Amino acid sequence: DSGVTQTPKHLITATGQRVTLRCSPRSGDLSVYWYQQSLDQGLQFLIQYYNGEERAKGNILERFSAQQFPDLHSELNLSSLELGDSALYFCASSVATSNEQFFGPGTRLTVL
Amino acid sequence: AQSVTQLGSHVSVSEGALVLLRCNYSSSVPPYLFWYVQYPNQGLQLLLKYTSAATLVKGINGFEAEFKKSETSFHLTKPSAHMSDAAEYFCAVSAPPTGNMLTFGGGTRLMVKP
Helix, strand or coil: CCCCEEECCEEEECCCCCEEEEEECCCCCCEEEEEEEECCCEEEEEEEEECCEEEEECCCCCCEEEEECCCCCEEEEECCCCHHHCEEEEEEEECCCCCCCEECCCEEEEEC | CCEEECCCCEEEEECCCCEEECCEEECCCCCEEEEEEECCCCCEEEEEEECCCCCEEECHHHCEEEEECCCCEEEEEECCCCHHHCEEEEEEEECCCCCCCCEECCCEEEEEEC
């Protein structure tokens, strides 16, 4: 158990819908990262937050957004969902100055 | 920008045999390198990391990796495979100016035959 929690574990929804994925980092970790794992694209970095502020952006679609709240949990919002958005979404966390990231168990999103 | 190439999307070894999973990276600045393992229906677990200290890095579960700058490689090895090693393995790199974001290779699925 990495100490990073993600909810829900599974999510099934329809095209055009909007969903929110939630992540709680390890106690004391200020950075949160979101990654997408799909068969087509592999593991891709989406976005990083540090202590509530956006720190880095990767291959994140405009239909996707994220935020980190004062209690350091983070949410990834996916809207206008398409079939191709079906994937595993991982959250990871790290302490401020460490490159070592701890991954949560992931949320499996299925868009029908 | 950095990139990672893992040679061989599938590797099959017999139980007790040497495990060798290959990783080559590209980075214009000194990188940090990582190996992660993913068991079915689970998240990624860090096996080991290179952060510019010793070039031979020992990790969990008997795995180790050697950083070779001249070959831009960071291959993962284990002297004797166990059935429990069957999983997918990912090599990853992070480096300035992208900061802590990880760039992953395509992954190698390790199969262990009895």
